Amino acid sequence: MSESTYLDGLAELLRRAPDEVFIQPHNVPDPDAIASCAALQFLLAQRGIEAEIVYDRELEKVDALLMLEVFGIRMVPASRAETMDERDWSVLVDVQKGSSNVSDLVTEEVAVIDHHERGKDESCLFYDVRPEVGACSAILASWFFENRIDPPARIAGALAFGILKDTENLTRGVSEFDMEMLYRLFRHYDPADLRRLNGSQLTMKDLLNYADAFRTVEVYGLLGFMRLDSPDDSLLGSAGDIVLSLDAVKVAVSWSVREAGIKLSVRSEVPSIKSSDLVRAIAAGIGVGGGHAHMAGGFLPREKLPEDRNPDLMIRHRSISFVESIIGP
Numbered sequence: 001m002s003e004s005t006y007l008d009g010l011a012e013l014l015r016r017a018p019d020e021v022f023i024q025p026h027n028v029p030d031p032d033a034i035a036s037c038a039a040l041q042f043l044l045a046q047r048g049i050e051a052e053i054v055y056d057r058e059l060e061k062v063d064a065l066l067m068l069e070v071f072g073i074r075m076v077p078a079s080r081a082e083t084m085d086e087r088d089w090s091v092l093v094d095v096q097k098g099s100s101n102v103s104d105l106v107t108e109e110v111a112v113i114d115h116h117e118r119g120k121d122e123s124c125l126f127y128d129v130r131p132e133v134g135a136c137s138a139i140l141a142s143w144f145f146e147n148r149i150d151p152p153a154r155i156a157g158a159l160a161f162g163i164l165k166d167t168e169n170l171t172r173g174v175s176e177f178d179m180e181m182l183y184r185l186f187r188h189y190d191p192a193d194l195r196r197l198n199g200s201q202l203t204m205k206d207l208l209n210y211a212d213a214f215r216t217v218e219v220y221g222l223l224g225f226m227r228l229d230s231p232d233d234s235l236l237g238s239a240g241d242i243v244l245s246l247d248a249v250k251v252a253v254s255w256s257v258r259e260a261g262i263k264l265s266v267r268s269e270v271p272s273i274k275s276s277d278l279v280r281a282i283a284a285g286i287g288v289g290g291g292h293a294h295m296a297g298g299f300l301p302r303e304k305l306p307e308d309r310n311p312d313l314m315i316r317h318r319s320i321s322f323v324e325s326i327i328g329p
């Protein structure tokens with residue numbers, strides 16, 4: 001290999017770090033983010049760079065927590081990274097600087113590895129952003145192969161799980177590249193590890209929260225609406241997937257009401273109705289939103305919510321208006 005790889009480029013940059021190097025995924029990291037961080041940590045170590053994984057906000061879902069155990073991944077909550085300061089550099093993974101779902105830590109963000117649409121921020125020194133790829137884990141898998149580094153079983157298993165989860169078992173946003181990377185990872189991991197993770201998706205509390213949320217489901221044409229009242233809203237996206245699995249529903253809009261505001265989750269199976277556009281239409285003038293064509297998220301801060309509008313009705317109304325503006329009433 002004469003050409004320098006992404007890993008070469010990033011390692012070269014990080015060698016100039018004035019102090020420590022951290023790897024930071026989006027807040028409430030999901031399996032794709034966790035796997036990608038663990039893979040990057042391993043790859044950087046191959047190049048003599050030690051980096052700790054820090055994250056903000058809890059790991060709420062059982063499979064994410066179990067991943068750390070099954071694959072021996074160590075991640076530290078940002079609040080407990082005692083040596084972290086302004087002199088440290090960080091690499092953002094599965095997210096970009098300025099995105100609504102990542103906390104701005106004291107570190108200087110110098111690099112981004114991600115598969116979301118390229119954001120406005122241009123301030124980092126290194127980017128590997130591929131929005132056409134279904135899972136960030138597939139990007140990190142390619143980093144192994146293009147540098148001829150064999151992934152150890154625990155990293156290969158984590159990456160395979162990340163690809164499967166982020167593409168909803170190779171059915172959502174999946175590209176040929178994701179398939180190729182999964183295929184190439186296959187001989188390196190133990191499928192029993194993935195089976196174990198698939199067998200632990202929910203706690204009893206999750207199940208009861210789901211049950212409550214599903215009673216609120218309403219269908220309006222191809223739109224499905226669901227409101228989750230539990231503050232434990234890590235399930236919002238996966239509950240939205242179940243709403244989407246209803247025969248009539250092609251676009252699912254789910255939201256949870258928290259003390260600080262309303263969290264939004266959108267899913268779409270209709271190519272002309274992009275989830276990211278719909279969530280921005282719902283949040284217009286009030287909050288933030290973004291994501292992919294098939295899945296997106298957003299947040300409406302409590303203090304920005306108009307007092308004279310019922311927020312549940314507003315979300316429904318804005319969703320219906322947006323969808324009708326595209327496909328007609």
Ligand SMILES: [Mn+2]
Pocket residue numbers: 032033094115134135136166
């Ligand atoms: Mn991802």
